[in-house]
Amino acid sequence: MSLVSTAYAADAPFAIVDPDLSSWLAPARRDEFDVELALRHAGTRRVRIRSERVGDETLPAVLVTGGISAHRHVAAHALDDSAGWWDAQVGVDRAIDPRRHCIVSFDWIGADGSLDAPIDPADQADAIAALLDHLGLRRLHAFVGSSYGAMVGLQFASRHGSRIGRLVAISGVHRAHPYSSAWRALQRRAVQLGALQCDGIDGLVLARQLALLSYRTPDEFDERFGAPQVVDGRVHVPAEDYLDHAAQTYAARTHPTGFLRLSESIDLQRVVPGSIAVPVTLVAVQEDRLVPVADAYALAQGLRGETRLRVLRSRYGHDAFLKETAAIADVLVESLETGA
């Protein structure tokens, strides 16, 4: 795999279509299977697990997970060249490179709306263990999780520690902060308020808009958006246009039940830090309004294995894992080089 694309520009110095390797798409596989899972709050249920693997399956496996709106399509690959949600970090010459690792990912259980029950982050960890069994993977070189994915990573490290070389947990910790839980509870109220109408999408749009606010920071908004104006007898706030566009895109591809249950799931996060003995790299962001950096300190102090904590500054707050490409890449490269 590592030899495929170095010749790209050689024959066409004045018509370089792909000056680097970034357009080379790694081979990939999709899998889908059903499994019986003993859920913490809802008994045993049959759930469908949908996964992707990118890169040579003999390479060390790196599981990549993101926020509740993330999914198995992490990056473009030969089977599906549409953009993934983390192309910035996953791809040829990126921090997580399919020439060095086999990248495993999956859709959160419950995301498709078919599991209308409380879903614990521990359930997601158990689903991952079942996925590894299904794929014949004894052990992950690393688990890279951001936001909700970091919470699930901590659960996985606690419950299935022997199957993981290193956890990289970005902007997610061992508990849900009570203020952030309240914020999410109100997002769920918005969905419920919308559900009382015929058109169910408006509630989900509002919920997502509220979530987006919590992901970003005042400094970013101050830089991006100007003063409100009176338009047609109403006050129009410039940020509304951004929030409308982003939330409508999201709502069009998201099942309200999937949103509700995964939003709830974040609030069920509870991991005893001392139950984790694997090496962990924690990344926290000073400006994160959902996950206070103090909680990352508390987590770091409680972990039993080798622990590194990186605190970043970012005007993107909780969304730093999507926006601070260089800083996140540095952490990933360093963490994946060491590891198991």
Place this chain on the structure above:
Amino acid sequence: MSLVSTAYAADAPFAIVDPDLSSWLAPARRDEFDVELALRHAGTRRVRIRSERVGDETLPAVLVTGGISAHRHVAAHALDDSAGWWDAQVGVDRAIDPRRHCIVSFDWIGADGSLDAPIDPADQADAIAALLDHLGLRRLHAFVGSSYGAMVGLQFASRHGSRIGRLVAISGVHRAHPYSSAWRALQRRAVQLGALQCDGIDGLVLARQLALLSYRTPDEFDERFGAPQVVDGRVHVPAEDYLDHAAQTYAARTHPTGFLRLSESIDLQRVVPGSIAVPVTLVAVQEDRLVPVADAYALAQGLRGETRLRVLRSRYGHDAFLKETAAIADVLVESLETGA
């Protein structure tokens, strides 16, 4: 007035009903009148202005204003002994004492829902000028405004500077921060979402819950509320009970149009600091999530008159003016002693 109540406990040393003066209620007057106001964004309108005055009308006048949910009933008085919204600061032996000042207050124009048009904070300032004319008050000893009231106070100091001895502006500045404006815009969306139903109150409840979150801080919630639980197949967040109770109380006494127009009004705030030459005491709160302390620094630097800036620390964030009784009282006492 200062002599009325010192005898209270004298004859009943073993049955002290009122060990201090706090139960003595000052005389008060209510006024109500209509005035033509040239609104900035909606032409000339006839608006009703409802005011209260507490204490001897020959004493120096102190105008007291609060947030958009505040009203003319600032404190209990002889005409209406029900609790006011700022009894902690206004009353006998309190920082603003009816034995030393005549306390003037009014209902925000638009609060009753009768003015369904954009209301600029400058319009409120002009309404106050009209109120002073009506009451025969040439000049205020001080204007004490918190939150939206501080914004209106800055407008008043800019537009009617000759009528004010000192402005005390607590947790409100010369502009609306773009992030806070976005937060309010989403509250207004919640009201609109609710308005699509038959029962209009749910949207206002959700809007108020969102507002309450913005008034408080993660530290307070972390101290008050425990971990979410699964109840009847749903995740229940402990803070929801508090938010439900507080928001339902609010929604029951608030006109949705009044909320919408006053919420918008905050976002129309724009004062050039250099247009203000009167003495100003600014109070900012480090933890305020709506009014970043950086904006208070910018305002303080731009004011032309004598300026004092007090930065408080408070786990109550934007609501410090309602909760940090001692610290706010200190500022008020000091500010009212000097002044005009």
